[in-house]
Each structure stands twice: as structure tokens, then as C-alpha cells.
Amino acid sequence: MSRIDAADLAQRLGQQAEAVCRTYLSNGHRQGNYWQVGDVRNTAGRSMFVRLTGPTSGKGAAGKWQDPSEGTHGDLLDVIRESLGLSTFADVLEEARRFISLPQLESVPNTPTPKQPPAPSGSSEAARRLLSMSSPLKRSLAATYLRGRGITNLRDTDALKYLPNCYYRGQGEDQTKTWPAMIAAVTDLAGKVTGVHRTWIARDGGSKAPVDTQRKAMGGLLGHAVRFGVTKEVMAAGEGIETVLSLRQALPKMPMVAALSAGHLTALVFPADLRRLYIVRDNDPAGDGARDSLVARAFDAGIEAITLSPMLGDFNDDLVTRGPDALRAHIRVQLAPEDVSRFLAQDHLTCRTG
Template identity: 65%
Template sequence: MTRLAASDLANRLGREAEAVCRHYLDAGHRQGNYWQVGDVRNTPGRSMFVRLKATVKGPAGKWTDAATGEHGDLLDVIRESCGLTDFADVVDEARSFLSLPRPEPAPATKKRASTPAPSGSAEAAKRLFAMSQPISGTLVEAYLRNRGITALHGTGNLRFHPRCYYRPDDHGPTETWPAMIAAVTDLRGTITGAHRTWLAPDGSDKAPIQTQRKAMGDLLGHAVRFGIADEVIAAGEGVESVLSARQAIPHMAMAAALSAAHLAAILFPETLRRLYIVRDNDPAGDSARDSLVERANTAGIEAIVLSPVLEDFNEDLRRLGIDALRANLRVQLAPPDVARFWLEAA
């Protein structure tokens, strides 16, 4: 990326400076025209100030740490708060943030803050996502890595909640478990729902409870999105299965619809020309595949099915290994996409 392009990206982030701070520096808080936090690595405190609006003193997004004298822009915030070392990863994360969900903060009034959102509603989903934290260094990261998923760039719509409510049934007591929170968004990036995966306290697996996953909000047609949709995307059911395919094709935009029924109904971006269907190897996956192929062809979109060797792509990744996963997926891609996505990933 050229210096001019990096400057343009920093300026785009600056136009949404408060949203950037709420996402990457959530240990801090707004103080007038500034975001106040301990340091650029998101430590609680008050010595670092991020300018939220352009003034005569400078543009939005510039920050200074009064304790150390460090200063920079929002690209530096993303790099340090996420622990990234490669500038290309910083750029990917910034671009993903600009295209992925950024919940609008609720007005700071006691009346609004004390008004509960209807249970299971899109508003409740937005609030749950806003109350959660980025996954870097959390049990969510540990859980995904334990499933072989290490390519976590562009996963800003996944978050961690340390004590997410879980109710086994309508009459049982409410429990709390750590959880992976996935934002479900429409094609504009607006949060319409959330998906919860409750985790074991050490992040080694899902929680030992009867229902380990639950969704809330408006899900039909929408998805959990990774990367910026363009002419080519891949869509599948589960978050883990889609992220596993992304291990082999890290530069392709992907979406997890969360179930076979919702995959069959996923909405297509206007720019879409080729759709890869990341199928699960079961009857429900076959049905979703057939429905989606028919819908895509009717819309003039080429549909290509990506099939796992075992039950799904995460099982392929864990049991067969990344080399076998890559070999299986490579031969299923259209030749132009091998050149566009595969060689860049190598």
C-alpha cells in the first residue's frame, strides 16, 4: 500500500473516530471531544487522548499519550490494540472494520439506558454485541485456535462476552457462561441479529450444556460476514466451517448464514457474479445447496459448490490437516479465482 493510500485509509477511519475507539479501545470512555484511555494497547487509564472531531488543533483520529509522549493515528491504534506486526494485516483489519458492523452508541440518557430491549430482538442483539469485547487474547481466540482456525484477520464481527446469560429452558434457572458473539448483518453492514456460542471456561471447546448455540434477532437473508464482498464470495452455514475454508482461501470474502435454511435464503450483493457454496456434508446441506444454486442461477450468478471430504470443513481441517484442506479446495475453485485468491494466499 502506498503512503497516499494509507493516509486515505486513516482519514476514512478518522471520520468514524468514535466508532473506532469504541471497538478497539473499549477500556476507555468519551470525555468531551476526546476518547480517553490508558494507552494505545487499550489499557484502562486516562493518559491517552484520541481526538474524535476535527478542530483547529488537528484532524479527527490523531492521538497522544501524555505519559509516554507517543502519538499517531487510528491505524496505529488498530495495530497496537490487536497486536499486529505486519502492516498488510493492519490494512486488512481496517478495511474490514469499515465494512463490518459498528453499533451506534445509545444516547447517554438514564431513560434510554434503563429501557430493556425486547428479548430476542434486533435491538437486544445490538446491545449484546456492544457489551462484548474484541476477541484478541480472549477465550474466543483460544476456542478458534483449538479448532485449527488461526487466520483471524477481518473478524471484527466476532466478539467475546465473559458472562453471557444462558437459560436451559423456560423454567430453569439462568446461568452465565463465556460466549463467542457473532454479529449478523444485512448487506449494508447493519446489525440485525446476533449468534451466541457458549464456551467452556478454558476455551478448549463449547460449553458442556444442552444447547450450545442460539441466535437472536432478524436472521433471514442475513449473515455473519468476513471480508469485503465484491464480485466473488463464499457462503456457508456455521462460523467455524466458513472460517476453516478461509484458512485455505484467506483473501476471499465469506459469510456464515448459521443454518442450512438461512443459507438457502441468503441475500446476494448487487456486485456478486460468482458464489461459492461452502456446503456441509449432510441432507440439510444438500437441500440448502440445491436451493441456493437455483436462486443464484436465476439471478444470473454462477454458483460453484465447495464440498468437504468429511462432515464439514472444520472437521477436514482438524482431522486431515491444513495441507489436505488446501489441496481439496484448490481443485474446486474456478481457474480465474485460483489466480486471484489462491496465489495471493500462498
């Protein structure tokens, strides 16, 4: 489905703007030439206005909406997405086609709301729906992207998924776009999904997508993490997914977690059986602050804390620039002696793609 096709669907929905609003924004009402409702998620109220009349495209087009209270705006495809809590652009287009195929509904008040209740935007439930729409990482464009960053060992990476069409809207952009994305599940200690992290990828998998904000998280993140392997008495914890996966090329058997930011790393909830924590440090002031805070918390909990420091900015820089052999040699001298034979990859054969 091209952007032109999507624009045509948006225009056709605009020709039935009131019917769309009665269906997907049923908690609102008509006010002159506008539909008035609380927000794009169909909350009762009066903050959001949808144009019911106007040209098919351009300024003042029918179906265009804005919500001054949230500083948001869009078209009727956005209304379908947000009101139903849909996760992929393909699902939105399918629902739009389904709606357009129905008889005209302008004169039918109180049309029943479609089958799935909306999930609040950015909520844990919306994150779980997004994850459920994703496919396995292996042999996907996301795996291609990781290989380009030197990350070839993909064992114990069930937390990572792939979505070929993931929504993206940058600051000040009128139209929602889609890009391939790596989707990471954020879970609590019991394994419950509390959020997701999205990394948008270029369409050839060779780099991140050429967008302003290439990574975004949603849902409940504080204290939780993206997890690789099953934590017992030893674990490594870092900020970024690629940083942690890069370290796993040298320590493929060590359980690790990515907290997604320095602030969230300092708030990480410790597993009950944890006895030694390796803190995967990024070489910047935020990384230093996260390390110091986590060392203090670990000490108070009776957990030994050992800092693992990169040669360059982070461990992915080390892996890409210096190579896996140099990374293993650099890590070896930082490990507790008993963990060298237990966790350190001895040669390149242990780092094959799983």
C-alpha cells in the same frame, strides 16, 4: 461474582419484592399476595405473577415468578434483566446492588422506571445491546477456542466478539447461568446489525460449554449473515461460523459469509455486484437441500454458482482431521481456474494469526 453471591442478591431482592415490582414492573399492580403484570418485560397485562410474600428460598419463595402463557419462570434478577434489556450478568448484578442500596420503596407508588427502556427479548435491539457489551475477539478465550479447532487466521473477523459472562438458561432450568461466549454480529448488506449469534464456551476455552444448547441466535436473521471480508464480485457462503472460518484458512482473501443454518442459507440476499458464488456445502441432507436451492436462486439472478464440498462432514472436520495442507489441495481442484492464484493460500505463512 459467584453463584452464591447472586443467590444472596436474589434473596435480598425477594425481601423487597413489592418495591422491586413497583420499580421494574411498573405496568402491573398488586393482587393479594402477588404482583400481576403482562410479562417479565413489563408489558401491561395479567399473565405473569410474582410472589410478594413467602420464605427467602425454596418452594414458594418471595420474588419467584411464573408466566403460564409463555411457560417461563424465574427470580427477581431475571425481572431486572428482562425489564431493562440488560445484556450481561455483571450489569444485572450491578443494577441489583444499586437497587438494594436505596431506601425501602414499598410505600412509594409509581416509582420511576430506571433509565434505559427495555428492549424486547430476542429482538434486533436486544442483539445490538448484547454486541455493544462485547469485547474484541483477539487474545480472548474465544480466540483460544477457535485455535483449538485449527482456526488461526483471524484477519477480517471484526464480526466476532467475546463476552466473558453471557446468559444461559437451558430447558427446565430454574436458574440463569453465565458462560464465556463468542458473539457474532449478523448484518445486512449495508452493514447494519440485525442480530447476533452466541456460541457458549468452556471456561478454559478448550471446547464448547457443557450445556444442552451450545449455540443460539437472536434478532433478525433471514437473508442476513455473519460477514468476513468485503464482498465484491466473488463470495463464498456457508452455514456455520466455524465451517466458513475453516475454509478461510485455505482461502484467506476470499470474502465469505455464514448464514447460520441451512434454511437461512437458502434465503441469503445476494450483493448487487456478485458474479460468482461459492456454496460451502455441509455433507448432510440439509446441506444438499440448501445447495440445490441456492444454485437455483443464483442461476435466476445471473450468478455463477460453484459448490465446494468437504472430504468429511464439513470443512472444520477436514481442517482438524486432515490438516491445512490436505484442505488446500482438496479445495484447489474445486475452484474456478482464475480464482486459484487470486485466493488460494500458497503455503502455511499466509495462514498466520492476524
